[in-house]
Amino acid sequence: MTLEATLLIAAAIFSVGLYGAISQQVVVMVMMGLELMINAVILAAAGFWWFLAPHPTGQVLLLVIIAAMTVEMAMGFAVATHLHRERHADMTDMATDLSG
Amino acid sequence: MVADIGFWVLGLVAVMAGAAVFYVNSMARATYALALSFIAVGLQVLFLQQNYVGVVIILMMVMEMAVMAVYMVMFMGMNPALMPMSMVHDSKKALAVAIGTFLTLAAGVLLVDWPARRVAPPAEVTRALGEELMGPKMLVMAVISPVMVATIVAGVVLAAHRTRYDRFGDDLNHRPADDPQPGGVGR
Numbered sequence: 544m545t546l547e548a549t550l551l552i553a554a555a556i557f558s559v560g561l562y563g564a565i566s567q568q569v570v571v572m573v574m575m576g577l578e579l580m581i582n583a584v585i586l587a588a589a590g591f592w593w594f595l596a597p598h599p600t601g602q603v604l605l606l607v608i609i610a611a612m613t614v615e616m617a618m619g620f621a622v623a624t625h626l627h628r629e630r631h632a633d634m635t636d637m638a639t640d641l642s643g
Numbered sequence: 644m645v646a647d648i649g650f651w652v653l654g655l656v657a658v659m660a661g662a663a664v665f666y667v668n669s670m671a672r673a674t675y676a677l678a679l680s681f682i683a684v685g686l687q688v689l690f691l692q693q694n695y696v697g698v699v700i701i702l703m704m705v706m707e708m709a710v711m712a713v714y715m716v717m718f719m720g721m722n723p724a725l726m727p728m729s730m731v732h733d734s735k736k737a738l739a740v741a742i743g744t745f746l747t748l749a750a751g752v753l754l755v756d757w758p759a760r761r762v763a764p765p766a767e768v769t770r771a772l773g774e775e776l777m778g779p780k781m782l783v784m785a786v787i788s789p790v791m792v793a794t795i796v797a798g799v800v801l802a803a804h805r806t807r808y809d810r811f812g813d814d815l816n817h818r819p820a821d822d823p824q825p826g827g828v829g830r
Binding site: 556560575576597 | 711
């Protein structure tokens with residue numbers, strides 16, 4: 544158990560999440576990719592905290608990251624619900640109003 | 644040694660389950676794969692001595708993925724538990740970006756000369772976190788609370804089918820209310 548090992552695992556999870564966030568078409572699957580990326584950030588932050596500076600302040604930062612993930616999830620579901628209700632759309636390609 | 648092996652196995656499970664999210668051909672399975680990935684990371688956080696945060700991650704994510712599974716059964720166009728699906732675009736480009744990102748991050752991780760630990764960890768980590776939250780870092784929680792409330796309000800407003808503005812008009816003065824099924828006794 545080293546900092547390098549923790550960060551390598553976090554990098555792998557982050558990359559998998561990035562692949563999902565870029566490649567998926569269904570809104571919920573894109574959200575899953577984002578969740579995986581935040582999952583990796585949590586692991587990396589936990590590793591930094593334990594191996595570099597295990598002061599309680601760092602754990603507060605972790606709680607903020609978890610709260611951010613919750614907010615992202617709740618708002619993502621709300622937007623996806625709204626999109627589905629207004630247009631019967633569940634794909635990102637059907638909601639490109641703001642692109643370009 | 645045992646802890647090291649356990650940590651690596653959990654890391655492998657987290658990564659493989661994360662990859663399975665985009666590999667399995669049903670959304671329900673994808674949701675449970677994501678839950679497994681989160682549980683593995685939560686257990687790794689427990690290995691890193693952060694008991695409170697690790698348990699919070701596991702409990703929260705299991706509930707969140709349960710909600711997500713129900714949500715997908717409700718809203719997706721097909722039966723997500725049964726119907727195979729593959730809905731991706733630019734898969735090869737995305738794969739190249741992901742692999743490039745991993746190699747860049749891994750190079751950074753391995754090449755940087757990480758410093759040694761500066762302070763000793765507190766004897767009771769969870770207690771220290773509680774005292775920090777109830778003391779000098781209370782402002783953080785005080786800021787997160789209204790953000791959470793705003794999220795609840797915004798989520799309900801976005802997801803609600805009909806609100807008072809649909810019933811009473813934009814200035815809320817329209818009477819009687821515009822309801823799909825009018826009630827009352829016709830006065």
